[in-house]
Amino acid sequence: MKKNRLIFPLLVAATLSLTATDNNTTGYKENFYKAVNQPWISAHKIADDKNQVSTFTHLDDLFVKNGLALIEKIKKKKQRSVEEQKVLDYYTAFSDMKGRNAKCVTPIEPIFKRIDAIKDHKELAHLMADLAYEGTPIPYGFGPVTDREDATRYVILGMMDGMTLPKKFYEDNSTASQKKIGNYTDYLRDILTLARMDDVNRTVENDMKVERLLASHSLSVTQLHDVKLTNNPSDFKSVEKMLSNLDIAYYFKKMGLPQTMKLNIASPDYFRALNENFKKVPLPVWKDYLKTEVLGAYAGSLSEPFIEAAQRYNIKEGQATKLEPLEIRALRNTSAALSFLFGKLYVDAYFDDADKAKIEKILHSILDTYRTAIKESDRLAPSTKKAALEKLDKMAFNIAYPNKWRDYTPLKVKSDDLIYNVRELVKFGHLLTAEKIKKGKVDKEMWESSPPQEANAFYSPNSNKFILLAGILHAPIFDANATDAANYGGIGLVIAHEIGHAFDNSGAMFDGDGNMKNWWTKEDYAAFEKLKQKLIAQANRYEVISGVHANGALEIGEIIADLSGAEIALRAYLSTLDKSADKNKGMRDFFIQYAKVWKANTRPQVLVMYNDTDGHPASEYRINGTVKNMDAFYEAFGVKEGDGMYLPPGKRVEIW
Numbered sequence: 001m002k003k004n005r006l007i008f009p010l011l012v013a014a015t016l017s018l019t020a021t022d023n024n025t026t027g028y029k030e031n032f033y034k035a036v037n038q039p040w041i042s043a044h045k046i047a048d049d050k051n052q053v054s055t056f057t058h059l060d061d062l063f064v065k066n067g068l069a070l071i072e073k074i075k076k077k078k079q080r081s082v083e084e085q086k087v088l089d090y091y092t093a094f095s096d097m098k099g100r101n102a103k104c105v106t107p108i109e110p111i112f113k114r115i116d117a118i119k120d121h122k123e124l125a126h127l128m129a130d131l132a133y134e135g136t137p138i139p140y141g142f143g144p145v146t147d148r149e150d151a152t153r154y155v156i157l158g159m160m161d162g163m164t165l166p167k168k169f170y171e172d173n174s175t176a177s178q179k180k181i182g183n184y185t186d187y188l189r190d191i192l193t194l195a196r197m198d199d200v201n202r203t204v205e206n207d208m209k210v211e212r213l214l215a216s217h218s219l220s221v222t223q224l225h226d227v228k229l230t231n232n233p234s235d236f237k238s239v240e241k242m243l244s245n246l247d248i249a250y251y252f253k254k255m256g257l258p259q260t261m262k263l264n265i266a267s268p269d270y271f272r273a274l275n276e277n278f279k280k281v282p283l284p285v286w287k288d289y290l291k292t293e294v295l296g297a298y299a300g301s302l303s304e305p306f307i308e309a310a311q312r313y314n315i316k317e318g319q320a321t322k323l324e325p326l327e328i329r330a331l332r333n334t335s336a337a338l339s340f341l342f343g344k345l346y347v348d349a350y351f352d353d354a355d356k357a358k359i360e361k362i363l364h365s366i367l368d369t370y371r372t373a374i375k376e377s378d379r380l381a382p383s384t385k386k387a388a389l390e391k392l393d394k395m396a397f398n399i400a401y402p403n404k405w406r407d408y409t410p411l412k413v414k415s416d417d418l419i420y421n422v423r424e425l426v427k428f429g430h431l432l433t434a435e436k437i438k439k440g441k442v443d444k445e446m447w448e449s450s451p452p453q454e455a456n457a458f459y460s461p462n463s464n465k466f467i468l469l470a471g472i473l474h475a476p477i478f479d480a481n482a483t484d485a486a487n488y489g490g491i492g493l494v495i496a497h498e499i500g501h502a503f504d505n506s507g508a509m510f511d512g513d514g515n516m517k518n519w520w521t522k523e524d525y526a527a528f529e530k531l532k533q534k535l536i537a538q539a540n541r542y543e544v545i546s547g548v549h550a551n552g553a554l555e556i557g558e559i560i561a562d563l564s565g566a567e568i569a570l571r572a573y574l575s576t577l578d579k580s581a582d583k584n585k586g587m588r589d590f591f592i593q594y595a596k597v598w599k600a601n602t603r604p605q606v607l608v609m610y611n612d613t614d615g616h617p618a619s620e621y622r623i624n625g626t627v628k629n630m631d632a633f634y635e636a637f638g639v640k641e642g643d644g645m646y647l648p649p650g651k652r653v654e655i656w
Contacts, residue, residue: 028637030644033623036592037599046601048322054600054619059455059474066350067331067453073349086408087334087342089415094301094330099416101303105195107419108298111136112195115290121279122247124286129251131290135426136297137161138290139214139274140243142257144436146462148231148264151514152441156257158239158265160218162293163211166613170215176608180317181208187313191295194305206288210281217273219266221613222554227461227506230266231516239263242271245278256434300333301418318605335453337425338413340406343451343470347401351452351470356399358480359473362487362572363399366495367392369572373656380524387511387519391464391502394512396444400470401452404445406432457494459501461510466498476597485586488573489593493565496572500564500655504557505532534653535559538628542621544611545604555617562617562626564655566594570632587636595623629653 027035044053071091074084111131118124128138139162147155163170165184169177185204192200223229236259240248252259265271299306311323323329335342374380374388411428414420444463450456455471468491475482478491501507508528511517520528539552539559552559570590577586600619602610607618617625627633628647631654639645 028645029639031624032591032627032633032637032645033595033598033620036595036623040596040599041601044601046603047320049320049324051319051606052600052602054602055476055597056455056600059471059477062474063335063453063455063471064328064331067335067346068327070346070349071331071334074345083341083345083408086411086413087338087345089413090338090421091330091334092415093413093418093421094333095326096416096418097304097326100301100418103419104303104305105295107302108294111294112291115287115294118283118287121245121283121286124283125246125278126250128246128290129254131294132251133254133426133430134423136290136294138293139210140246140271142248142251142255142263144257144261144433145264146442146514147262148227148462148510148516149233151462151464153262154436154440154442155233155262155264158234158263158271160214160267160270163214163218164296165211165215167215167218167220168612170212183313183316186316187309188292188296190309190312191299191306192292194303194309195291195295197291203288203292206285207292209285210289213277213281214270214274217267217270219270222551224266225506225554225557225615227509227516232265232268234263234265234268236260236263239265239271242268243275245275256430256437258437261437298419298422301422317609318603335451337421338408338411339451340402340447341408341411343401343453344405346453347470351400351473353400355473355478355480358487359399359468359478359491362492363397363495365572365575366492366499366568367395369568369575370496370499370656373568373571377656379527381521384520384524388503391512391519392499394464395499395502396463396465398447398465398467400468400473402445402447404443406446457498459498459507460514461502461507462514462516464502464510464512464514466495466501468495468498483589484573484576485589486593488569488576489590490597492572493569493594493597495565496567496569497561497565500561500568501557503564503655504560506557531653531655532556532560534651535563538625538651538653539617539621542618542625544607544618544621548608548611550617550621551611555615558616558622559625560655562622563629563653566626566630567654567656570630584636587632591627591633591636594627598622 046053050057071088074080074088077084080088111134114127114130118127132138132141139160141159141161142156143159144154145157147153149155165180169180185208188204188207189200192203197203219230234242236248236252242265249259251257299310307323315321324332335346370392371389374385374392377385380388408428410431412424442463444465447467449458449460449467450469452470454469455474455477456469457467457472459466472478472494473491476486476490477494478487482490502510508520508525509516509518511519518525536552536556536559539550539555542550544550570587573590574583574586577583598619602619610616611618616622624645628645629652631649631652633639633645637645641648
């Protein structure tokens, strides 16, 4: 489960009333997800300012309620901590729409003048580096990440950047893709007009020339998920030659990146093509592209008309038809910008550490079940089992919040200047980068991703660690007073899913130390590949909406983790039942809770957007596509040949 999309749909009341819905056996056999969730979906309409209604929107509502209450509490304090003052100042600056409207585009006009002053491609290369340092996307980027081949150290990763849409939309001539391009260029015209650009149509045309050029050489969304394809170790001299026209030495000096560190280039072909075309693209075209990139980077922090332009674009894209209230947008922006700073205040106020013991009990039950499953697996050779068990034993985990908090002391925040704050955050990011480089070794105690107030969970193969954020540890995902069926079908399955990523198509390439290293026998990995292809084929047959099929190759990592997670979480739950318990009822309760956790009512165009860009399958497929492969589901609900949920035994896939 990743930051981009993690949607656990459900209401609190549904968590504690499993048996009340355990009476629709015919419907369960035909379409399990709909039989469990359709009444709820029909009764819960999508709000105008939302893209869906789901468990995660319920958890998000809780975050908004708590977050706004926290802001109000800070406002009323006569004496505030330094951290509280920074949060309040950022929130106030974002909320000051009167001040933002008065400034309009003025704060970024000096950047446009710098772009206009460029005289040649050498100056262009230097200005690109300067703009990247200030936070504007350019066609490439470099930054320190954990080395895939030595997880104790950092490597400088060279990345593609500078495109707004996924590759397919720039190259595909279908009606849907052309509509998406049209919506995007309409938005660009809107914001360029607001910025008082001289020739808006020419600027948009030139921007699209560059974006299409970059896209023609870029990797697809699916390719970007391929850890082998994107692992290309290199060194500064080689990359300097690869990008000889862009003066990478200037970029590295500007960013404070040492030339002595190992590099990894996500797509060498993209870099070569960028270098080859850099001087072929006329200077005026590059200037228009950069102005558009600058405006896109800052638009959300400018005046109200820019926000309204973005909303018109979202409406055309089938997203929310109404803006959220300003106070909620200010809260979200503050939480995102001051991520761990706000997060510490949030968990101090709202997370109960007493819940950790219950969660850890479920966690260790899941780990024990994985150990047993690995030992008993009939598809793994002894050497593969040994390596898998070592990986499991070395796995680290964090519940709720970091053991070590990020220090925000250097960050400066003003209460009356949002653009200043945005720029200071970029500078703060450079300080964090410099700190990483200075240390040299990876600090595994430090979180590099989502802050704890988000409702999310994730596993990192490069550190062999999974994290449950505090925001997800609420009903209906977790409730200390709920039944075992509810908690194992909720947080237990989330935990088992995340551990399952250690053995999915990407995780399988990393060992227990987080290093990219083969630990499978040739025969075992070939068998795993066959299972993977069967699951991809199953997913490709599923229609997200009429005429739009799931992208199994993109979603396979989540599909494997879903199936692994469901298999293991169910076994762990069944181990809690005493001998007198009704096993079939227990399994039904578990499966029903699993389905309830994933219920969602989502706008159709948003479903299509997720399908194009995100590695997570649609909610319905995450349930039906998973349980169809589990013999226990057939046993629990009496599914037979001819039923809609039936999959012949020979076509089912078992991970564990």
